Amino acid sequence: MQNIEQLKNSALELVQNSTDVKQLDEVRVKFLGKNGEITSILKTLGKLAPEERKTVAQTTNEAKNAVFAAIEAKKAELELAALEEKLATEKLDITLPETPYNLGKRHPVSFVIEELETIFAKLGFSVASANEIENEHFNFTALNIPAEHPARQDHDTFYFNDFEEFNGEKQRKLLRTQTSNTQIHAMQAKGAPLRIIAPGRVYRCDSDLTHTPQFHQIEGIALDKDITFSHLKGVLQVFLSQYFERDVKLRFRPSYFPFTEPGTEVDIECVFCEGKGCRVCKKTGFIEVLGAGMVHENVLAAGGIDSKEFQGFAFGVGVERLAMLKYGINDLRMFFDSQTEFMKHFGKNL
């Protein structure tokens, strides 16, 4: 019995002193191998008297398990040490630059359009679209701007030498000067009640520091039996506050658009000086952002809507202007100049 205890202790000592897996294996063979010293004792158990056999068997098995566990533990310890030694030699200069990867950028204008579509979706507005090459009827006449109307001249319209028949009249083709043409198409296609916005490209024959011959607008129209001017105020208040991510102060001034009556121009309190007056707002404390009003009955009629039954509001807002105000872009022309530097700085991430 003492013999076994000694055997165990010497085995455990050898395990502890092993410095590599190979040595450890030798210890295993010496004690626990087929002919190992502990194994041999177990093989001779049969020769012992029954009482003695029981105790010897128990002691030996305990010794065997203890040695086995010690070997396993030591093995894990040695393997970990070996791995750590190996990893220590694998150190990289992790400050080397990362592998290049192309990350695209969204154009700020299309990004803002999406922001607005999302805001208006929450207010129950769907999105509609219409053609950019229009005829005079949809761009002007249907919007209560007949041929002799002074507003026609103010529009700096791009024309084509191309006509199409409409309403039995020859209509000159043009690039739409406003997204308002969508009002008529949407009314004709969907009728009332109606709540839509229509983002898109529009064109004006004008080019200088603050004008580009193309830009983007978002048109909005809401028609129902009981839509009033105060609802226009509510919708614009929510839309502009959500877009600018703050409680924006609005100012409504009477104005005129042939397709609305009453018409209004809407200013926001200057986002740069908070109304105190600065260069951007020309010291007025306000910046004009959009035009709006109650839809004119002639426009409803052109859209096939009975103005005795339905009424509502419409508005149009310049996307570039909103983008410039929110994201601090100060040169309109940069939007269409395709410069990598501009896109890296002002482009939006997905």
Add this chain to the structure above:
Amino acid sequence: MKFSLNWLKQHLDTNASAEQIVDQLNKLGMEVEEFEDGAKALENVVVGKIISRVQHPNADTLGVCQVQVGENDIRQIVCGAPNARDGLTVAAALEGACLPGDFKISKSKLRGEVSNGMLCSVRELAIGDEYDGIWELDTDLPIGTPIAQLIDNTDAMIDVDITPNRSDVLSVRGIARDLAAADMGTLKPIAEKDYSAGFAQEKSVTLDNNDCTFFSSIEITGVKNEQSPAWLVEFLEKAGLRPINTIADVTNFVMLSLGQPLHAYDADKVKGNITVSTSKGDEKLEGLDGSTHSLKEGAITINDESGIIGLGGIVGGESTSVDENTTRIILEAAHFNKTTIALTGQALQVNTDARYRFERGVDPLMTRIALSNAAEIISELCGGEVSSMQTVGSDEYKPKVIEFDVRKMKTFAGVDVDENEAITILCKLGYNCTKAADFTYNVTAPSFVNICHNFADLVEEVLRIKGFDSIPVILPAPSLRTVTDWDDITLINRRSRKNLVALGYTELLNYSFISPKLTAAFSDTIENLILANPISEELSHMRQTLIPGLAESLVKNVKRGHANLMFAEVGKVFAEKGEKLQAAAIRMGLKAEKSWNNEAQVASVFDIKSDLFKFLESLDVEVDKVMIKDAGFAKYYHPGRSGVLMYKGKQIAQFGEIHPFVAKKMFLKAGTVAFEVDLELLLNDKKSNNDFSISQYQAVKRDFAFILDQKVKAADVLQTVKSACRPLAKATSIFDLYEGEEIGEGKKSLAISVTLQSDEKTLKDEEINAVAEKAVNAVIKRFKATIR
């Protein structure tokens, strides 16, 4: 419309400050674009005395003055005026002053000497024109007196933007009238001098055109037409008009004051009597504006016996114009049809103040008043005898009666307005209201209001005076339509933009129009896609594809030193018939920037093809149903390195290398690759919900290598393998392509890998081998291939 506060005060009795008036103008719908307050510009400018002036040590032309500006307040001010001298009483602008032109005065150093202000000339204070040195004031003025107290009427300049519906405020009196309605003062009465006792005019007027409904005239004989007096010149200059001679200036002055355009003829140059008639076209008029106008049929002409002497309501003729030798004039104040004026003006491209007012509408009841007013001023300034007024036609005003239910204020505008309040406001604005029933009035507009068709116009009038601020802010209740339905084109538009960016492309928005040269390089020139009036030739042809714009963007950025670029755009492209939404991408240079661990790999047609397929997959296109054809693409693609994609029978996309010839023409790098997708062909491509399952059984791979004729298409070989292995083939790939001596000329070797897997069981070796053999035999049979 530009006017001065003093001019306004000739018509409006008010104590309001310039700032209050500006604020009220904005509220009334006259947007103030520019405002210069003369009184404000004189704040912190005081009477001072130069105690001493010594030469500036560092500048010959400057003097350093000690200026007394208060009892015990002496300040050093550097001044360059030659007349600055000891003992002079001056106007000193001190720190905090802001002179006209937004010129702020603050403490500064001039060439090393401290200067605490500025000694001003009358011109710098905008109270006069002289600029020969600083203003020399009376020596007995108390020092420290604010300069503003010395000027009895400091004026303010106001420039308002008048919208086309407000012809009633295209005059100073109209603006005064609107301000008076808003309780900003009282409108002063206007006197109409009675000339009925004057002599009878020599010439008769005949109306031979229905577009001229009223023509009034006065003859003045014995006038002296010299330069206008200073007050008149000042009024006109402040309004932005150039003074000409007294008679012409008075007609302009009265037009700006009262809104009625007037015209003066030199009576001695008019041959015989006057007739208003209609142009038959092909007629010419030498205009007062210095240009020759070719008249279109229908224009309103003023004629004497020699022919056309004026274009009614638009521009007078040179042949009968008044000048310094004029002694006898005929003054005209007439009425013309606004539509005819507008159409003639547009056709001739003549912009005059007269046309501007007539096409917007002129108050018929102001015509006679304006005429006698002008005659009165002319006879005062130029002398002469005034005839009696002669009128032809009718200036009767017949307003339309509008039924106005005051409850519309609530149901249309959403604002609570008391019935009395609404009607009181309308009456103040000059409307005539008679009660017809409960809450309902019959309303007629005053003669100066041009646009008043329905109740909405009246709602606006009430709101203008009550203030738009009074309208409550309310969100509309959600409607049953609150469910947002974005149309399909919007959805695919949004997804395309995002998905292209996700693939690494930077989104651009190029112009929809390109140059004729670029058009010719890429497409056919289509006549009806050319703008009649482009900004420039460079921007004159509507784009037929997005590729030219993208290619040009590359060139532009390469010029600035960029080399590896990926651009994409989603936008409208135009065809002879109609327009459609396209998505396109272009890339050039390396696949990724060169780096220490990155081999420099140039993006090839297979990279753009990969982007294209990933893009289509991201739009839910079932890419395994897409067929590739190596013909049928646009001529700007490389004939051997390009392809088109067919999907469900439609050509949805094309891709490839930009044709080297096109690339060279536009200085684009050879090897640039691009794709374009017709998004509208992908609409309504609803994908069915396929059954989903994951096979429980193991997948195995088999590789084959075939030697094939070089012309055999890889896609066909893959397709053959796939069909032979159906339904077990889960994936196929080509992992090697070899062409070379080893296998002989005109041949190529393709190494194909196929992944086989059953959904029902583990495949046995025999089954796998049988399928593989079937595939090999199919390829051998179809393409006369050999196994390598």
